[in-house]
Amino acid sequence: MSTNLEVHLRSRFDTSFLGDGSEGNRYCTTVVAPVLEEGGIVTFDFEGIEGMTDSFANAAFANLFEKHRGLIGTRLNFKGCSPLIKDFLASALAMARSRETE
Amino acid sequence: MPTITIKLPPKIDHDNTAELVAALAPGRAHSGEVRVDLYEVTSYQPHAICMLAAQLDYWIENGVSVEFRQKEGSEISKYLGKIGLLNNQYHTQEKVIDWSKNRDYVPLELIENNSRPESVADALAGSAAEKAGSNDEVRQLIRYAIFEFLMNVKQHSRAAGFIMSQYYPKTGLYHIGVADYGIGIRQSFLESSSPFLKGMENSDDSDWLDSAIRPKFSSKTHLRNANGSRSDNHGVGLSITRAFTRECLGRFQLISQYGLLDHDFVSAMNEEKDVPVKSTMMPQSYNGVACSITFNPTLFGNTTYQQLRRDVLNQLGLGGSESDLGLFGS
Numbered sequence: 001m002s003t004n005l006e007v008h009l010r011s012r013f014d015t016s017f018l019g020d021g022s023e024g025n026r027y028c029t030t031v032v033a034p035v036l037e038e039g040g041i042v043t044f045d046f047e048g049i050e051g052m053t054d055s056f057a058n059a060a061f062a063n064l065f066e067k068h069r070g071l072i073g074t075r076l077n078f079k080g081c082s083p084l085i086k087d088f089l090a091s092a093l094a095m096a097r098s099r100e101t102e
Numbered sequence: 103m104p105t106i107t108i109k110l111p112p113k114i115d116h117d118n119t120a121e122l123v124a125a126l127a128p129g130r131a132h133s134g135e136v137r138v139d140l141y142e143v144t145s146y147q148p149h150a151i152c153m154l155a156a157q158l159d160y161w162i163e164n165g166v167s168v169e170f171r172q173k174e175g176s177e178i179s180k181y182l183g184k185i186g187l188l189n190n191q192y193h194t195q196e197k198v199i200d201w202s203k204n205r206d207y208v209p210l211e212l213i214e215n216n217s218r219p220e221s222v223a224d225a226l227a228g229s230a231a232e233k234a235g236s237n238d239e240v241r242q243l244i245r246y247a248i249f250e251f252l253m254n255v256k257q258h259s260r261a262a263g264f265i266m267s268q269y270y271p272k273t274g275l276y277h278i279g280v281a282d283y284g285i286g287i288r289q290s291f292l293e294s295s296s297p298f299l300k301g302m303e304n305s306d307d308s309d310w311l312d313s314a315i316r317p318k319f320s321s322k323t324h325l326r327n328a329n330g331s332r333s334d335n336h337g338v339g340l341s342i343t344r345a346f347t348r349e350c351l352g353r354f355q356l357i358s359q360y361g362l363l364d365h366d367f368v369s370a371m372n373e374e375k376d377v378p379v380k381s382t383m384m385p386q387s388y389n390g391v392a393c394s395i396t397f398n399p400t401l402f403g404n405t406t407y408q409q410l411r412r413d414v415l416n417q418l419g420l421g422g423s424e425s426d427l428g429l430f431g432s
Binding site for chain 2: 021051055058059081090094
């Protein structure tokens, strides 16, 4: 049976500003990716998140998108994103795409 | 072991960073006692204070006895004491005053592996922005830059680093400085057997600095984490931070070993020329990496941080597609 996971980032990382990419990458690799690989649904909730660094966006999300880009909008979902956060996620997606052509 | 005296220059700003490097150089490999002469010191910008702190920390960590010569009761002695640079561990007679009790002084923060970057970045960004009465857009940019610097030190430095930010009311400029004491940029590429080494075998420290500000150029992008996942590092923080500085007509300086990169976007604009294409080589080497940015928050005008970031990322070829925004919620 597949698991569904909702990640409230503000609570998970105890901050309104996501900066530590190593922490983000570790979480996405060890917790989020296995759920997706087992057929589950993941929802990232950005409620309460004011901003992030590009280091965090790339370490956490570009790495995730590189493997699971096809699941965005179906089993990999995002909510509570401000326009600024959407920009960060879109550039992380661009980073993931650029790596496919490298 | 003989005692050597390091006589510090009176004033260090972006125009004479190499003078501080030269002054510290005789003590780099010294294992005896070091006397640091602060007698003529009057003002140091944040990057210079961080470089000095990183060197002092290295000496202390390696059992070098450090003693200070300073003017009793001078403003600089009070200041260095208040920011925590001169404390009992560093064998000074100066009484340490907790900077947090006096908001006229900005903190000098130590970055170690166990530092929680959120706390450091919030403290520094909040302190600087509050003093300048800046809006939230500016505060976000400061926090972004501080965090990228912090993560660079945590990911690339072997030793501890120091970070400091300060707002100068007379010039209206923010300064953020960071420095560590370590192997420098060139050596970190050598030690990681980076693919970027190909074609750069004969490059000197200045060449490495010119490359370091290119997007996706990092000594760690090719590495894998212990669990097999992609590297945390994508090599974009430095290039984006520099581009923000250019957009806000500031100054970006990067130092590693003998290399000195200095991009003064204000002077370049005033003189209607471009910033130097090539970094320079200093006569002496700084053991580690230091970086400084300054910018004028009033130049933000009506531009939002989001718009500024979009412009910068598009210039660097790192921007996302508008058509993808809908993927992340309505």
